[in-house]
Amino acid sequence: MFQLIKNANLFAPEAMGLCHVLVAAEKIIYIGAHEPVLDDILDVEVVDLAGASLVPGFIDGHAHITGGGGETGPASRVPPVFLSQFTQSGVTSVVGVLGTDDLTRNTQSIVTQAYGLREEGLSAWCHTGGYHLPLTTLTESARADIVFIDPVIGVGELAISDHRSSQPTLDEFLRIASEAHVAGLMTGKAGILHIHMGDGKRGLELVREALDHSEIPARVFNPTHINRNKSLFEEALPLSLRGVRLDVTAFPEGHSDPGWSAAEAFLQYTKGGFPADKLTISSDGGGCLPHFNEEGEPVRMGVGCASTLPETLREILSHKVPMAQALAPFTANVADLLKLSHKGRLQQGKDADMVVLDKNNNITDVMARGRWHKRNGQTQIFGTYEQS
Numbered sequence: 001m002f003q004l005i006k007n008a009n010l011f012a013p014e015a016m017g018l019c020h021v022l023v024a025a026e027k028i029i030y031i032g033a034h035e036p037v038l039d040d041i042l043d044v045e046v047v048d049l050a051g052a053s054l055v056p057g058f059i060d061g062h063a064h065i066t067g068g069g070g071e072t073g074p075a076s077r078v079p080p081v082f083l084s085q086f087t088q089s090g091v092t093s094v095v096g097v098l099g100t101d102d103l104t105r106n107t108q109s110i111v112t113q114a115y116g117l118r119e120e121g122l123s124a125w126c127h128t129g130g131y132h133l134p135l136t137t138l139t140e141s142a143r144a145d146i147v148f149i150d151p152v153i154g155v156g157e158l159a160i161s162d163h164r165s166s167q168p169t170l171d172e173f174l175r176i177a178s179e180a181h182v183a184g185l186m187t188g189k190a191g192i193l194h195i196h197m198g199d200g201k202r203g204l205e206l207v208r209e210a211l212d213h214s215e216i217p218a219r220v221f222n223p224t225h226i227n228r229n230k231s232l233f234e235e236a237l238p239l240s241l242r243g244v245r246l247d248v249t250a251f252p253e254g255h256s257d258p259g260w261s262a263a264e265a266f267l268q269y270t271k272g273g274f275p276a277d278k279l280t281i282s283s284d285g286g287g288c289l290p291h292f293n294e295e296g297e298p299v300r301m302g303v304g305c306a307s308t309l310p311e312t313l314r315e316i317l318s319h320k321v322p323m324a325q326a327l328a329p330f331t332a333n334v335a336d337l338l339k340l341s342h343k344g345r346l347q348q349g350k351d352a353d354m355v356v357l358d359k360n361n362n363i364t365d366v367m368a369r370g371r372w373h374k375r376n377g378q379t380q381i382f383g384t385y386e387q388s
């Protein structure tokens, strides 16, 4: 079946003006100002957007697709994330990670979950490993996981400067980064080391030492949660000038204290004139977010959700940031970091992953791999067990 999307105010993410888009077999096969003429013999579904914004589907580079958590006992393990939790929020591509619990959840389970999400219509990948050393892997090494297992594109989230970390030494840290890098070279995959940053006072010391003392390119080191506290954020900013791509977490409202919200982090980064292509924003969806009382005891468990991505985009846009600039950390920048060349941009030949925004920048429609998962605000496709 063909899908003709008419009268879209298209952001590729660059502003392209009013365009018509033709989709077939999961791909964008035409974008242009002229409406394509299609023979009656073809089965064509037409959607007229009447000037609504059409933007690339979001790539969530950090989500606990198997469910994360487990930090306050077995009952605190978060269940796996359902398909529509991604698609409702405009996420059409996701990268799964293991965090604290890289024992009861392992590379086997995350690879299988990625395959499951693919079967349900999403685009999904994952990293191998998790917070700890020795790395959780499926084969004998992280390098072999990346080389031999299709969805595995990097290593992480390896924890540093955190009380839950395995406290890797510089040599161990470099060894893991080299595994990711070499496997990336061998496959054309991202080959990154995705690094969970804790609140510890050592901050990004290991990353700076790695840049100073090794030959591994800066692009391999990809710290996340850099907005979790203000001094870590300050420390992270100059690394972007050395070629490190920084990932900001879109914490739910009220959770960014003592750091910055993702929108605040984006605005400061942009105002500071740091390289626009080196910033990405991810959700930490499916991760556990414990609420602590004054004694530091967990009183209630929260769960990260992909919905913080469109909320962050709306917040950024409310500060009069041009759409193309606001979209980049959710789309093109993530595709470039992850070497997903068929993702993150609306161009002929790329995958048909797109999101329609109304005039208030709320998501009304979502297409993933050429199928409408959301239409006029209603979920069209649910995950296998979602409604049972």
Ligand SMILES: [Zn+2]
Pocket (backbone or CB within 6 Å): 099, 157, 196, 197, 225
């Ligand atoms: Zn983390």
